[in-house]
Amino acid sequence: MQNDKPVTHTVGHLIDGRTVADTARTQALFNPATGQVSAHVALAGKATVEQAIASAEKAFPAWRATPPLKRARVMSQLKVLLEQHADEIAALITAEHGKVLADAHGELQRGIENVEYASYAPELLKGEHSRNVGPGIDSWSEFQALGVTAGITPFNFPAMVPLWMWPMAVACGNTFVLKPSERDPSSALFIAELAQQAGLPPGVLNVVNGDKEAVDTLLHDPRVKAVSFVGSTPIAEYIYAEGCKHGKRVQALGGAKNHAIVMPDADIAGAVSAMMGAAYGSCGERCMAVPLIVCVGDDTADAMIAGLKTEIARMKVGPGTDNANDMGPLVTQPHFDKVKGYVDQGVAEGARLLVDGRALKVAGHEGGYFLGPCLFDGVKPGMAIYQEEIFGPVLGIVRVPTLQDGMQLIDDHEYGNGTCIFTRDGEAARYFTDHIQVGMVGVNVPLPVPVAYHSFGGWKRSLFGDLHAYGPDAVRFYTKRKTITQRWPSAGVREGAVFSFPSSR
Known part of the structure; x- marks a missing residue:
């Protein structure tokens, strides 16, 4: 059912800290309770998505070099802002998705808990250290950021599922391009704007609304190093196969029949x-x-x-x-x-x-x-x-x-x-x-959804990829381990060439 009143509001994109229209293609947004058009959403073309990726790539070096504690403070401030604006966010969810307001508030609260977990990044990113693994040799591991990462999220939890992804990704030092569902995009975009108010620099988080053209651009662009997805199993399987084919790390959560x-x-x-x-x-x-x-x-x-x-x-x-x-x-x-x-x-x-x-x-x-x-x-x-x-x-x-x-x-x-x-x-x-x-x-628990400091994911054709969403697995997914072995010989001590494989024997 179409609304007879003209619809002037169009939901755009957030790229490099600025709103971008890109209204060459749009799609109607409906109020599910009335069946009437409430707004339109811009569908990003390939060039717009590439612009978002370029913005994330440009922001990455400085953000990666930002101390984890400073990144964590942004997450802490975002948590405060999300709580302050909870009623507005819940109203956006209900207006576009249709769920009752209490359910929308519950969804948002679960998302906020993931933001809170991401604020523990300094602790979560601590590596492992071993002294004297050999004569004068120390070894340690570090968790380093991947680069530009991306998330593709479903309509049923328009606020919570994006918050499963990008807060931990950016807390780990990555930059991010989010493509929320084009059916109910406004809450994800509003939350991204709050993240900028919390101190997230321009380009660290970009939001592009779109359809398959936007998805395929993210999957094919070599600058995107990892992709997270939640949705139906046929699409999850496609995301996983296509992303892996293009050399990306992929976690794709699919359907269920519980x-x-x-x-x-x-x-x-x-x-x-x-x-x-x-x-x-x-x-x-x-x-x-x-x-x-x-x-x-x-x-x-x-x-x-x-x-x-x-x-x-x-x-x-x-x-x-x-x-x-x-x-x-x-x-x-x-x-x-x-x-x-x-x-x-x-x-x-x-x-x-x-x-x-x-x-x-x-x-x-x-x-x-x-x-x-x-x-x-x-x-x-x-x-x-x-x-x-x-x-x-x-x-x-x-x-x-x-x-x-x-x-x-x-x-x-x-x-x-x-x-x-x-x-x-x-x-x-x-x-x-x-x-x-x-x-x-x-x-005796009907919805065994793990809390934020555990990880979420199914088996069989409900998950494609090795790592689950949020919690400890998210830290592993959005980082790569680097192991460093270092030796400082004593002054004046030099050894000859050794041709056998090194060991501590």
Whole structure:
């Protein structure tokens, strides 16, 4: 639905500390709650992206030479500014993504925690030192910056995921080019402007909005040394293959299909409450959402369904600006159509649709992209709603006779991002956490998203690359190790040539 009023605001780019328009190509931004055009975003062409890369390359030598403590102080000041402007940032997120304001604040808080972790850079960048590894020989390692780095981020966490990437990258001495999602770019751009207020020099962080042309420019340009990505698995695989082909270090986080196992001895009421948020929070648009509940035993499944139906009936769905609502709209009309299509397909494939949210209409927001919560029973492997990532408020119940059967389903799935188990049995929980082939595991915790000082990442086709996002792995990803071995012979002592391989023997 198009807005009849003229739209004059265009979201541009931030390059070398200045706003750059580059409006040769633009794309409409929509308010998901109304379906109306709220602004336009400029889509950077190759030349504009190259301008951003050149700015980052120019800024790198001086920024690399800046003491880590001074770089860390910028992060500390940025944390203060993010907290001061939290309401403005959350409003931008909600206006373009649609999630409720409380969820937007939660996303931002997780991002702020990553900024706080990046402010520990002086400690994190300390190398290792060994004295007298040989006669008069000392050896040590250092973590040195890579150069120009880049990040390509998704629509579902427009503030948090960029903050997974560039704060640690620049704290480690790199410069950065960020390409946020063109569906909801304003919060990332606003945060970049706050970083400049915090003391980040021009060119250290550049933001370019764009589509595949911008992405491919970042992947192909030899000045970009590393690329971080979060998004769907097909694109993650492309980013990884293309970036590696061009000699870059790449971490590409892909899709997910997270299963929650509920055991017969679980606290069913607690599991129901946890699953409501895990399945329907942020309208299901999370890579750590739980779209599948694997119930061990029919009695467990029946109890979970009864509890879920009661809680779903209490849910309030509406615009994210009203914090009385539990769930907002989906992000765009095409995504709404895609998610609704999965519900249609689930019915066609024989799953039993117990709660149907397809007919939901929100008064006063009839043009918004609202899909009510959906609940299926009888979901089985092979069905599209079981196999594929839906990224919407669609929850499926899978019935299995034993824990081992449930674990086999999880291990057989192509994705291995997150999973969880609800049980009172410590032995079952320990067996599950030890043996399940998934990167992030919760015990009575539905969304086991690591805190900022751990690292985030899945297994199998949920991650391409060796290092996870943020936390300690981020320091390793955004630096290269250099080992130095040094000898200062005693005055007047000279040795002859030695032709055997050096050792400490």
